[in-house]
Every structure is written in C-alpha cells, then in structure tokens.
Amino acid sequence: MAEKKQTAKKPSLKQVGLSEQGLMDLYTNLLKTRLLDERLRKLFRQGRYAGTYFSAVGQEATTVGPTYGLRDEDIIAPSHREIGASVTKGVPLDVIIGQVYARRNSPDKGKSHPCHYGYRARGVITPASTLAGQTIVGTGCAMGFKILKKDNVVVAFFGEGSTSRGGWHEALNYAGIHKLPIVYICQNNLWAESVPATLQAGIRDFADRAKAYGFPGVTIDGNDVVLMHRTAAEAIERARKGKGPTLIECKTYRWYGHSEIDPADYRQAEELENWKKKDPVLRAEKFMMDLGILTTPKREALVEQIDQEIDAAVQVCEKEKYVEPEEAYNDVYSEDFPVWRDEY
Amino acid sequence: MAEKKQTAKKPSLKQVGLSEQGLMDLYTNLLKTRLLDERLRKLFRQGRYAGTYFSAVGQEATTVGPTYGLRDEDIIAPSHREIGASVTKGVPLDVIIGQVYARRNSPDKGKSHPCHYGYRARGVITPASTLAGQTIVGTGCAMGFKILKKDNVVVAFFGEGSTSRGGWHEALNYAGIHKLPIVYICQNNLWAESVPATLQAGIRDFADRAKAYGFPGVTIDGNDVVLMHRTAAEAIERARKGKGPTLIECKTYRWYGHSEIDPADYRQAEELENWKKKDPVLRAEKFMMDLGILTTPKREALVEQIDQEIDAAVQVCEKEKYVEPEEAYNDVYSEDFPVWRDEY
Amino acid sequence: MKKVTYIEAITQALYEEMERDEKVFLIGQDIGLYGGVFKATKGLMDRFGAERVIDAPISEVYIAGGSVGAALVGLKPVAEIQFADFITPSMDQIIQQMAKMRYRTGGSWTCPMTIRVCCGGEVGGGLYHSQINEQWFFSQPGLIVVLPSTPYDAKGLLKSAIRGNDPVIYFEHKRLYRSVKEEIPDEDFTVPIGKAAIRKEGKDITLVAYGLMCQKTMEAIETLEKDGISCEFIDMRTLRPWDRETILESVKKTSRAVLVQENSKTGGVMAEVSATITEEVFDYLDAPISRVCGLDVPMLPFAPPMEHFFLPNAEKIVRVVKKVMEY
C-alpha cells in the first residue's frame, strides 16, 4: 500500500496554489493537449503521415499537471505518451507536429520516430523507444544538476509497465541514495500494450515501489489536473530544495489503442466506459465552471483559438518536405569525424 | 522498515524445529564450512592454486542455515560467497576444492573461475561472475518448477550490493507476479567490495525491497544459524506450497577482504572487532553447549574428523593435473556442432 | 502442400512443437492475450493455456535469463524479444549466461533454448523498430544464430532450434512476415542448422545474402542474368556456425563474390565471410570481394528517403556486381 492515498477533494482557488490566470493556463494546456491529440489521430487515419501515433487521450492531466510551472531549464524526461508535457513546457505546435510528420522541420530531421517529441530549447529530452530509457537518462540529468549545484529539477514520465525494467530500478535506486532533484511520474493506465498491470507487478499501487529506495511514494487520482499539479508542484519544490525524489503514481486510462493500429480488443468495453466518465478535461471544466472562472462561451472561444493554432501548425508541416537522402550521413558524429561513405 | 525484525531469542530444541541429530548436522555443516574456508585461504597464501579466493568467514550461518534440509532436486542459486551452501547441499569436498584448484577434476574442468562452485548432481547452479546473475536464472528455475508442477524450490543467494542490479529487480518482480517457489537470501555484510551499503541503497533494511514486489520481506540476524534455518525453512515451506517467494535479509559481516588480495583497509578496525564478537560458529557452539548437545571433547573430535576429510580432499586435488590445452575446444556446443579450429 | 506466409510458418512451427513436446513453452511481451504484436503467436494461449504461453512484463533481462533457468530444470523455452532493438537489455543474460552455460560448467549444465527476435527494416520502423544486431551474436562462441528468408526455412529452422541441444538466437525478419508465401509440406520437416542453401546455381559470380537481402539479391539476379551474367546465389540461413564449405566451394567455382548485408557495413557478418574467403581460397579469386551493405550510420533513420538510401537494393547490387565482373 502506498504511503498516502488521496482522492480529489474540491479545493478552493487558494488550496490550488494558483492564481485565476494560473488555473486558466493549466486548463488551456489541458484542452490544447486534448485537441492536438485528437487532431493527430485524425490526421493519421487520413494517411497524412507515416509510422504510427500513440494517443494520450484520457490521461492528459498526468502530463500537463506536473509540467505546468516548470522553468525552461528544468528537464522533462518523457516516454511515448507525453505530448501534454511538450505542450505545457511550451514547445511550439509546429515542432510537435513536425516530429510526427518527420519532415525537414522536425527537431530530429525525421531520423528517429514519430511521437518521440524532444526539444532542447525547452529542456525536453528526445525519447528513445526503449522503455524507461529516459527515466535512467533523466536521473543522470538530475545527478548533473546536483554536481553543477544548480537548483533545477527533472520530471520523468513513464507508464506502469515500464517500472518492470531493471534500468528503471537502477535509476530510482541511485536517485534515492543521492537524494537527486527529480520527480518520477508513473502514469498507471492499467495496461502496457495488451498486458494488464496485474501481470506487470505483484502489487496494486506502483507508488509502493518507492519503499525500496527510501523516498516518498504517493498514489493519486491521475484524472484530476489540479491534484496532479499540486502534488507534483510540492514534490518539485522538495526536489529543488535538495530533499530528494518523489514517486507519484497517478491512476488513469488511455481511451484508445496502444497506438493507432491497435484495436485494443483485449480490454472490456465496460472498463473503458467507466473511465470515459472520468474524463480529465470535462472534469477540469466542471471544476473551473464551479469556481466561476470558466464559462461555456469562454470555453468555445478557447477551442476556436486553439483549433486555429493547430490548423496553422499543421499547415506548416504539410508544406514541409522530407530531408534529402544524404541527410542520413549527418549527426552520426561531431564534425571531428566524418562518416565513411561507400558508393554503390 | 522491514515487516518484522527479529533478534535471536534462545529457542528450545522444540522451537528450533530440529531433532538433536538435526541440530548437530546443522552445526557440523557450519563448522565444516569455517574450517574449509580457512584452509582454502591458507592454501591460497601458500600459492597452491591460481586466481583468487573469496572468503565467507564470518557469514557462514547465512548459507548453511537456509540450505540445510533442502532436497537434492531443490536448486541453489549462489553468487561468489556461498561455499557454505555447497558444503551443506552435500557437494563432496574434493569437488569444492577441485573448483578452486581448477584442475581436471573440477566440475567445470577449470574453465570458469575459482569460487564458482556448481554441481549439478546436488542442484547447485554454477555461478557466473556477473552479480545477481543466478538470482535471475534461479528465478527462471522456479518458473520452470511451477510450469512442470513440481514441488521443488529454489534458494537464491546474493549480497546486499547485488540488489542494486536491474536484473535482480526484474527477477523478483516476476517472482512476485507469479508467486514462484523461491526464497531470496540477501546476505547484507554491509560492504560490496569497498562500497558501503549506504552508497548502495537509500534504505537501511534491504528486506524493504520486497514491498515493491508484493511478497514478504524480513530482516534477521544472519549470524544466528538456528534463526537462519528456521526462518528460511518456513519460507521454503511457504514456497513449496505455492504461496510464493520471501526475501530474507540477514545482517552479517565478512571478516576478511573482498577476496584474498584485498587488504580491506577501507573499513574501520572497530567495525570488524565488533562483528568478530558475533562469530556465528562460536555462537552456535555456545547455544549447543547450553542445550547440552555439544561438549568440548565432542567438538574437538569433530574438528579433527573434518580436518582429516579436508586433508584427504586437498590431497586428491593437489595430485590432479590441469586439463590439456585442447580441452578449450570442448563444451562450446553439444556434439551437433564441432568448433572451428584454426592451426597456427 | 499449402501456401503459407513466413509468419504463418512460424506460428505453425510453434504450434506443432508445443503439441509434440509439453516441455516447450513460450514467454514474451504481448504474446498471449494479444497473440503477439505481429500475431505470430495467435491462438496459442487459447490452445495451450497461460502457463505455457506467458505474457511477460517489460523485462527483457528476465525474459532471457529466466528462460535460461527454465532450461536448466528441463524445459524447452522459446522466448520472444519483441523487437531486436530491445534485445540490448538482454545482452547480459544472453552472453554471460545462455551462451556460456555449457562451457563454463564444463558441460555439466546445458541450456537448450530459443530466443525469437523480430528484426529488420524497410517497414518504416525508424531507429528503434528496425535493428537487427545480428553481428553481436554472430561473434559469440556458444550461440547458434539463424535468420531464415523463406516460409519453409522459417518453419524448419525454428523446429530444429526448439528440438536442438544448444542455445539459439532465431531472428525473424518482419518485412518478410507477409511479403513471402510458398507451399510447404503438410508433414513434419526440419531444416538443418549450419547448412546454407544454394538458391540458384551459376558460374560467373557468387552472391551471398541472408534475410530480407535474399529478396533484393534475387531481384538483382533477374536483371543480371538478362545481361548475361550467370549468378550463383547462396542464402546463408544459419549465421553461426556459418556454412564455410558451401560458400568457399562456390567461390572456387566462380572466382568472384559479392556479399549483401542489410545492417551497417563495419564489423558485420559479411566482413567475416569476406575475410575467410580471402584467407582460404585467395588463389581462386579473379576480383576483389565486394560488399553491399547498409550505410555506416545508425540503423535505420525513419524518414522514407533516408530509409531507402540506407538499405541495399537490387539496383545497388546490380551496380556492384557489374563492377566486380568488369574487374
């Protein structure tokens, strides 16, 4: 069992620890993530880009909440379902969409894989596919901050399935020994591709894993963006002050398949329906409306504005070409070492 | 903190769960391990064999206790400091010493490395040096027993330092999911080579790590052979009945260097002196004498008898030759695939 | 005789071996409930149950190392690594435990088991769903390494791997899963490990390839034969121990060789084949041995122009063969 278990109480604006504007920003990021994600799904189905797409619809709060309020130099260590972290960290939309389109304007120039969103200018590490990879590398960033005596922090994201990996253990173990400035966000969406969480670990609450490392672990409702933000912000503050890491497990759910080519027929329809009722975006809306910060017209105006932003960014990417084939030779090494080229 | 913490209470013979003869056997294995270990150290210093030697003097109870009472077909998955497990599992002394001498009569024919004691006929897996390797492989044996529906168990041994390895985590995680018939013995001797346990984990009691896997973890006094046996025997029984794994952390101490070439000057003399006072062999002797099972003459006779056994086994090994060079070509594959041989 | 795809042949082999020997079991991610990300294990959990078709956690170290343990107590594990890209975490268990179990125990413990590894490019998989990494295992004494290119071989080699007494890395090429189809016998058959297949006899030049590159090479040969170049083509099938004899005999006959490899050139399998040919039949050579390989950059950049540019194809092979013929 996790050390504490919280359910969403209705906090007043003061409890949230955010101004009205702050709360509005948090919500805007949440909504933008949702709209962008659904748009990218649609564009995939329309065959507008190659590869596949990993939707995070249903679990936006788990990435938006912790990221909101971070500094530019703070590091995000994402996996494959963290589009919300990029959005909230302020990565331009054409850069995010560019990555998915894998064109010339993609930060990786089309080299890696769609959904591997990274952007150095905002401290977002480009993920590799090997799960928990960025948990390990991100922990190394935190080690770096500590050695450099900087007061920056790292927020590392991963799914519950990724906690089975040995490298994940080695990273958290190290962070525990050295009290590194890092916050670990475990998005427990109950499934790792087709494997249920019950076949991923002999425990129910993945926050319990923190007990092996000597730092706090908490399990919270991952569909409550305000709770997500508040819990993470506290942990980030702790980390920034040198008090060490926190593992936050957030219970959530992905609405669609593992990627767009997965019908997800290993799940029960009922399970999905239940979770859809806990939609993190609707929930935030209701909360904001209850507080009187949001109104339906205001919301509609916001949707309109975001949609236009997305339209414009998609346009940019649609116009872009792929790189030239010879681009394959670049970025293997620094300019000190040219790559050997065979002529065939 | 571990789930329960036990200190050695003085159990009556009944509490021990062993007959007088059983207790005597347990003690005999303990003493034999000590005498053999000290002998092998001496032989190394005399230059009688190559390589190095990893002494387990000071921590014999942690291997002898859990192994005593196992069936032949039960599996021991050792690391590098488990000579006591081989002795207690009934591996002939000339086989154990043969491994150290790396001669023709060694079970591995001199191929691997001294102190990698393995012996198939008694279910002892030959270790590789890569730490926690046998924890992983041993867990696989337990998986095998489960699939085969056999009621055998595996006892896996490792030091506290080895719990930092990712593969260790993956193994225990898997065992937790599937409630495998395995008992994990963590010999916490406070040091991993020169690295103190405080730099190995952010926790003090390594049994806490079991909380990440959903099975019990207990921390006990590792220098009390009776407690070691009783605690392990219970866990083994649980495992045999399909109730899943247990992690037993035993606090102990190695008296000498990491291997015979290590002066261990990174440790405080005081620490060693304190632990020497807790000598597991002397302690068992006192316990048995208090119970009236052992007397000084009986003990002396036993020492004499064991020494003769060791003498005889050493003799056998001293007389053995190394294998022929061409032996290097054998055992790479089954006979289906001969090894390519270049003539130089 | 039925026409089956490469992936169907794999499913059949697994099914039949599990029927034949109850010691055979499967472990891997998404192989049970889901039937495998490419559906190679479809239906097997229904037939054989969750104890013999194990949906593993994301634990490549354990999948490999746990299988070693199961082999030690008498089972015949067939583990799956979902993508060759994710075999890196298993290296420790494969190299230090599986490959050396027999050797380091002086033959007292053995480790007959198979790891199926889905590999290869030309599927738009990018840097992390296109790797092969066969060269690491190719260079490891103690391992058997196979990589079939046809449904027949896929089935026959997998059966040999499962029935054998040694640890096998069985690569299956995802680009071939559904792109090749052929008739295979209804009755039980195996393909011997360690024997290459002469896919076509010829007299002017020897072409050697494996996996997806066999298709590319066959395509190239069509053009080359039209241009009057008689090609002998050898599909290696087994990479370790590779069939020196068949290749050397062929080169003795043709005096020329072009070796085709999907992976990056440096340090690849074909370097060994080339070096051995020079070492053993130097006198027969009328021209330098040439290799057509993947670029010496990380395998495999995602964007289609780069992916295409990286990989050997029929045109590249034709050009190199012609150059060698003109030598």
Place this chain on the structure above:
Amino acid sequence: MKKVTYIEAITQALYEEMERDEKVFLIGQDIGLYGGVFKATKGLMDRFGAERVIDAPISEVYIAGGSVGAALVGLKPVAEIQFADFITPSMDQIIQQMAKMRYRTGGSWTCPMTIRVCCGGEVGGGLYHSQINEQWFFSQPGLIVVLPSTPYDAKGLLKSAIRGNDPVIYFEHKRLYRSVKEEIPDEDFTVPIGKAAIRKEGKDITLVAYGLMCQKTMEAIETLEKDGISCEFIDMRTLRPWDRETILESVKKTSRAVLVQENSKTGGVMAEVSATITEEVFDYLDAPISRVCGLDVPMLPFAPPMEHFFLPNAEKIVRVVKKVMEY
C-alpha cells in the same frame, strides 16, 4: 620526461583533465574510497571530493545511462566499467542512448562522454575477468572506440576522449597496466583519435594489431627480422573510426598482411580490416591476408594451459607470417 606505467598514465590523464575542467567527473564502482580495483583512480577522491569521484552502486545500466544524462546537462562524464565482462548490462544505454543521442535528435542533443572499460586476458582472470567485447562497439555507428597499447597513447587518447565532442568507449588493457613503462612528456599532450601508429617501418609484410597484441607482435617481429623478414607494424589504437588510410598504404607497399587479434576470430575487428584490404587494394596483394586470433571459444578459459592455448603469441604470429611470406 618521466617513466610511467600504462596505469599511471591513465591516472595522470584523469587527474589533469579534472584539474583543467571542473565539468569532468568520474563515476564507477570502487573508484573512490578504494581508488579502483587496479588503483587507476587512486588519490582522486581525496583531491576532487566525493561529488566528482562517485562510488557507484552495482548498477552498470545506471553508470552508463546516468552518465548520458549528465552529459546532456553539460558535464563531461568519465564512467568506469570495472571489467569489460560486466559491460553487457550497459549495452542498452550505450547502444540505444549514448551512441545515438546526436543522431536520433538530429544533432540537437549531444553526448560527449567517456566510458573507461578495463579489458583483456593473460592475467588468469578466467571467463569473467578477461573479456574485451570490442567488436560490439566497433560495429556501432555513433561510437568512438579506442584501445591504447602504450603509456603515451593511454594518456593522450584518454585526454582526447575527455576533451572531445563524441561518446567514447575507452578500453584499457589490464595486462598492460604495469607491464609497460615509458618516458612521456611532462607537458600537456594529446593523441589524435582516428590515427593509427606505425610502430616500425618495413617492406616485406604489414602486421596490424592493437592492445596487448602489440607486445606479442613486436616480440614476433624480433624473431622475424632476425630471419630476414622486414616487417612494418601498425598499432591501430583507435578501432572506430579506424585508420583505413595508414593500413591500406602500408599494404600497398608490402603486399602482404597479417592481422593479430586477442579476441575470438569470428566477427572480430580484424575481419573488417581484412575485408577492407581485399576490397580496396586487392591488386597489390601477393598473398592471402591472414589473421592470428583467439580461439573460437568463449574468451577466456581459466586453467593456465587453456588460457595460453587460446591466446595469440609470438610463436603463433611468427609461424603465420612465415607461411604468408612463403606463399
């Protein structure tokens, strides 16, 4: 000029680079309090403190992967893997993160760092304290791989590695730690990565080696020269990117080559060197290129007769060179 051993040269390089640049830090097992199992880092924790000389837990995955992270935020990590045998768990982080960081991010993130790996046999280390495994990294685009054979190179290459902009696997051969000693300059110097060293000029045959095999080759050359065979000897020093030009030029001159490799033959570095020589300068060759390598069995069996039998030595090299000369 002072005479220093190979291991002293390494300690000096670490010390001087840490003095020069406070971004340089060390991480590895037993490197601090203990000063390293071979004492390569002796005194460094006293001088630079526990924040810059980190005694790591037994976590090879983290040692490699955490260093990648530290490099991302501007540090210059020098990680130590205690024995090359224990680098297998790090493969994932080395191959998937470190080697490809620049490539997979289109150059936006870079990963300048060094992993020191203690390697090699002839020290009675047996199967798990003698490995090198250099071929895995040799075949990986994105990595730099070096393996010095002299104190001068050990120091100069380590400095180049630390100062460079790319990820480096720096192998150091434990057999050479205290067995070679030479005078090296007092002032700061570096040895360029990517350049081989012509240790001896000659005209009859080109010998190529690296690491411990340089000593064996030099020993062989003494005998060979007495017998009137003029040997040119090249120490590769950098394995990736290897110095094609120097080796090819030499073979053009001598028309013969023998390549010496400590590790098992199949799939090793010298296969690539041999294949490239044939590919590029075939016309100049008067005899087949031959390799003298470790046996094709797991490296390295413990018992002295097997260890000796496994490894190339001067006698074997002499025999092979003579055979090639007689060709």
